[in-house]
Amino acid sequence: MRYIIIGAGAVGGTIGGRLAESGHDVVLVARGAHLEALRRDGLRLISPHGAVTVPITAVGGPEELDLRDGDVLVLAVKTQDTAAILAAWAPRPVTGGGAAGEVLPLVCAQNAVENERMALRLFRHVYGMCVWLPALHLEPGTVVSHGAPLSGMLTLGRYPGGTDETAERIAAGLRDSMFAAPVEPDVMRWKYAKLLGNLGNAHQAICGRVPGSEPLMERLQAEGRAVLDAAGIPYTSPEEERRTRGDQVDETAVGGVDRPGGSSWQSLAKGSGSIEADYLNGEIVLLGRLHGVPTPANETVRRVAAEFAREHRPPGSMSMPTLLKLVEEEAAAHR
Missing domain, CATH: 3.40.50.720 (NAD(P)-binding Rossmann-like Domain)
Known part of the structure; x- marks a missing residue:
């Protein structure tokens, strides 16, 4: 080959x-x-x-x-x-x-x-x-x-x-x-589970790796699980993923330096002008609209991440409290 x-x-x-x-x-x-x-x-x-x-x-x-x-x-x-x-x-x-x-x-x-x-x-x-x-x-x-x-x-x-x-x-x-x-x-069962994990890529790109991001990540994933369940789409559990991966692969510092951010963070750092959020958080938004499940957190981070990419804004340049406020405003608009 x-x-x-x-x-x-x-x-x-x-x-x-x-x-x-x-x-x-x-x-x-x-x-x-x-x-x-x-x-x-x-x-x-x-x-x-x-x-x-x-x-x-x-x-x-x-x-x-x-x-x-x-x-x-x-x-x-x-x-x-x-x-x-x-x-x-x-x-x-x-x-x-x-x-x-x-x-x-x-x-x-x-x-x-x-x-x-x-x-x-x-x-x-x-x-x-x-x-x-x-x-x-x-x-x-x-x-x-x-x-x-x-x-x-x-x-x-x-x-x-x-x-x-x-x-x-x-x-x-x-x-x-x-x-x-x-x-x-059924490899897509694994990919849908990975999608749930990737819902945090956009907020990490927007705010960086900062304390206080856990509530937003929990909200993004709760919306994701709700729409996948509504659509009848199966996905692996975190326990199954951990059992399969075991101790074969761990994220490790290289030369004493941790990885500063994931793929979406890197897109902003390189000024590429585009970001994958439309197909990560945007997938949850799409399924939510198809199945009548509200997804304000994913819609907000998708929209803001796209704005960051278009405007070539650097990663980590919005505070987490500011992003959380935008999420709450989006949620209130759909109540």
Whole structure:
């Protein structure tokens, strides 16, 4: 198998770097200064185990690559970028016949639950991956992996359900490369549970990691559970997740430095102009509107996070009391 990692940021860079380090054939797809650094110097991967520089092939897009039978496409971009990426890769010809969307497996190594559904419109063989992988990417050419003793847990399965030989082979490669990689026939049950955990990404981006965030997080997740229950969508329990992960992966300081924030915090820190909140908190808002369940906390943090991204406001620049006040105002408006 050749792994083509589309999106070589914190998650994609860690997955691709570990696979390449263990001898697998890997191509990283990146852009801008990050792509230039990867081509010039390779990938610098820093972790609790030390720092390594991994020589690796890097390209800017599908037009720079001859796809072939046996390739695995691993999508590791933010959800707001998925549609454009799928449209660029699906029609690409594969040596031996057919287009990528018809013959190659596509793994959605992403947060949120919309990616697989978008992918299935254009790709016949879609796999969901529930990603628990604490990592950081702010500097071109460099990814910091905060997971130890393993770098992450990557739960994999076919979408919309089931498992197959391809999933098992991908998982085996990941297990060879410092990842836990369970194969589950209902991977979306794991991804919906991860969605509940990711509901805090936006408020962390807005306010930073500050004391006093627990009540808001509890409220966001209570709304999330209420809408999933109303929609009849199953999700794993925290106990099941802890049993499966065990002590295989813990978030660990690297060089004495903790990770300052998750993926949404990093989007604001890099000034990317977009944020994933529409597909995290926004998924709860959507389901709430479909099933008549009020979701004022998720609507507020979704809206404010989107404003922060559009206006290029720095992460952590709103106080938690201010955000909580906006939540209460939103709740009062819907009473």
